[in-house]
Amino acid sequence: MKPIYDQYNRLHDYVRISVTDRCPLRCVYCMPEGGLPFFPDDRVLSQDDIVQMVKNFVDMGITKVRFTGGEPLVRSDFVDIIQRVSNIDGVTDISATTNGLLLARKGKALKDAGLQRVNISLDTFDADKYKKITRGGRIQDVLDGIAAAGDLGLFVKLNVVVMKNQNDNEIIDFLNYTRDHNVNIRFIEFMPIGNQHDEWEQSYYNLDRVFDICKKNGIEYEHINLRGNGPSENYQIKGAKGSFGVIHPVSNKFCENCSRLRITADGYVKACLYWDEELYVRDAIYDPKKFRAIIQKALDNKPLNHEMALDNADNIINKAPTWRHMSQIGG
Numbered sequence: 439m440k441p442i443y444d445q446y447n448r449l450h451d452y453v454r455i456s457v458t459d460r461c462p463l464r465c466v467y468c469m470p471e472g473g474l475p476f477f478p479d480d481r482v483l484s485q486d487d488i489v490q491m492v493k494n495f496v497d498m499g500i501t502k503v504r505f506t507g508g509e510p511l512v513r514s515d516f517v518d519i520i521q522r523v524s525n526i527d528g529v530t531d532i533s534a535t536t537n538g539l540l541l542a543r544k545g546k547a548l549k550d551a552g553l554q555r556v557n558i559s560l561d562t563f564d565a566d567k568y569k570k571i572t573r574g575g576r577i578q579d580v581l582d583g584i585a586a587a588g589d590l591g592l593f594v595k596l597n598v599v600v601m602k603n604q605n606d607n608e609i610i611d612f613l614n615y616t617r618d619h620n621v622n623i624r625f626i627e628f629m630p631i632g633n634q635h636d637e638w639e640q641s642y643y644n645l646d647r648v649f650d651i652c653k654k655n656g657i658e659y660e661h662i663n664l665r666g667n668g669p670s671e672n673y674q675i676k677g678a679k680g681s682f683g684v685i686h687p688v689s690n691k692f693c694e695n696c697s698r699l700r701i702t703a704d705g706y707v708k709a710c711l712y713w714d715e716e717l718y719v720r721d722a723i724y725d726p727k728k729f730r731a732i733i734q735k736a737l738d739n740k741p742l743n744h745e746m747a748l749d750n751a752d753n754i755i756n757k758a759p760t761w762r763h764m765s766q767i768g769g
């Protein structure tokens with residue numbers, strides 16, 4: 439096993455693998471209203487491809503694997519993927535990011551197969567607003583999924599993308615939710631991914647304000663260390679069962695500690711979520727040496743940071759942002 443570093447000497451020990459670009463929802467920050475043309479089946483990584491790829495990654499010192507999408511649970515062989523990946527020596531952490539709609543139905547099989555942690559997306563507690571943000575989702579399905587995941591003993595985080603004038607007024611409700619629920623709420627800044635700059639400019643909400651909201655409401659919290667691989671800073675309200683984290687890639691870049699690689703469902707490696715640069719790696723999956731060389735090349739070109747904030751236009755590196763929407767990367 440030989441660990442892998444990028445050109446800035448950042449160790450990479452975490453991979454996010456997207457297993458599909460398909461999803462029944464059309465969340466406003468993720469996909470256009472009319473949807474996107476999905477990748478044809480033969481362009482999507484097969485189960486064997488994914489398993490072999492994880493084996494290759496373990497040889498590069500990668501120990502943590504997160505599955506994402508699109509919606510990973512729509513993939514009919516997802517339980518088998520988890521089962522086979524959990525049997526690979528060296529994989530210490532297996533998690534998934536999901537909209538939660540199918541968790542009540544599939545959670546037990548996934549847990550039994552080796553899934554340890556889930557990040558479930560829920561941006562509001564209001565059924566109508568949920569329908570609006572996801573363009574059609576039924577909130578009860580997610581709430582059932584969250585309850586099922588908790589009952590199964592999966593470690594649960596809730597991903598909350600905060601948008602101005604849409605759900606920013608619920609930050610306080612999510613904070614209070616952590617008092618009685620053993621979950622970690624991850625407030626996430628809306629990122630300008632996928633040619634959505636107009637929507638982004640209208641709805642971007644700077645998450646530094648979470649701390650102002652705490653102060654205004656007399657909420658006392660303390661910094662905590664939490665299990666997980668994410669870039670969130672975590673806090674706990676005094677006496678609360680759960681905790682909250684803030685992921686603010688736009689207002690407060692955390693690129694200096696970036697340890698992650700992303701694999702898209704159509705077989706490309708993306709070293710940075712934001713930039714256009716990606717390399718096709720599917721062809722090399724069954725040739726571990728070649729596979730490593732491609733991953734290393736991606737890391738040799740990995741930029742020091744993204745440039746999501748328009749007010750930093752002066753610093754823009756001479757590269758283009760990705761053409762992909764978030765559902766075609768995985769988040």
Ligand code: SAM
Binds near residue numbers: 557558626631768769
């Ligand atoms: N379908 C799954 C889900 O919704 O959790 C997994 C895929 S989704 C692309 C992964 C994460 O990215 C979700 O938590 C979602 O809220 C987040 N996301 C999507 N678009 C985003 C954006 N423009 N800015 C910030 N987060 C975004």
Ligand code: SF4
Binds near residue numbers: 464465
């Ligand atoms: Fe689907 Fe997840 Fe994107 Fe929403 S955020 S449209 S659930 S992939």
